[in-house]
Amino acid sequence: MSKRVLCKFFAHGACLKGEHCEFSHDWKDPPNNICTFYQKGICSYGSRCRYDHVKPSRPESTASSSLTVPCQPLGSNAMSLALPARNVSNGVTTVLGAPSELSNRPFIAPATPALNLESAQHDFLEDGEVIEPRNVKPADRSICSFAAAGSCPRGDKCPHIHGDLCAYCGKQCLHPFRPEERDEHLKACEKKQKNLDLLKYSQEIECSVCLDRVLSKSTAAERKFGLLSECDHPFCISCIRNWRSSSPTTGMDVNTSLRACPICRKLSYFVIPSVIWYSSKEEKQEIVDTYKAKLRSIDCRHFDFGNGNCPFGTSCFYKV
Structure with a gap:
């Protein structure tokens, strides 16, 4: 029956089964465009679905009646329906109604039970x-x-x-x-x-420039601290980056104007982004070491695998 239905993978040129496919690879055969999700009542595309929404056909009453078995109470009669009849003679049980080559073989009960609790290594409920x-x-x-x-x-x-x-x-x-x-x-x-x-x-740390709580910023990209290597003044990452990217004042040194802290004016040569603020020098050093270790696993875009020249030289934190 399935050979008369066109393979949908073959129609898109992506059938990997080839001649072993159970569906047809003949363009003359009609494709199966019935939506199986609609028949289950869970098609989320509705009228926009590209497949046909056809209700499942009900089985005929004759077919269902032929498979109907009348209910009987549990007892000896019910057991006779589930198990074949046996004949016990001289301690030997034979199965009635079985093929001739099987009916002649006696049924001998096993000497030991199938489950040995003494050798079991799992826990059982008894x-x-x-x-x-x-x-x-x-x-x-x-x-x-x-x-x-x-x-x-x-x-x-x-x-x-x-x-x-x-x-x-x-x-x-x-x-x-x-x-x-x-x-x-x-x-x-x-x-x-x-x-x-x-x-x-x-959660309670405020930026020294905008005076807002860093972890309460409106956007997720701004909810980071910008740690300076030489001082302990808190800044949000956006404020400290804007400070260091601004144009220097005329007559001032670049290091003094851009790399100095806006509060204490100490020079810090790099900024460490972090989602948490430290409470001790050891915690700050752990954050810095973790950040540097992460950068060492990323290739330097200036070095370009030896084809370029990194302006930071040996001070570059990235992998060269």
């Missing part, structure tokens, strides 16, 4: 009880995700480890038998909490 895994070291048992999320419904019967409480995130996610994993989580969680505290502290 009469509401949790069977704990056997011969598993405590360090190999994983952290319970329900306990880490807040509450485990199994309680003390849970086969997984209920971790220790983390002082930063407040979750039971510290594995008591994996010290390396425990220390790694503590370091990552401490750094994340530190960044959240700095971000909260940065």
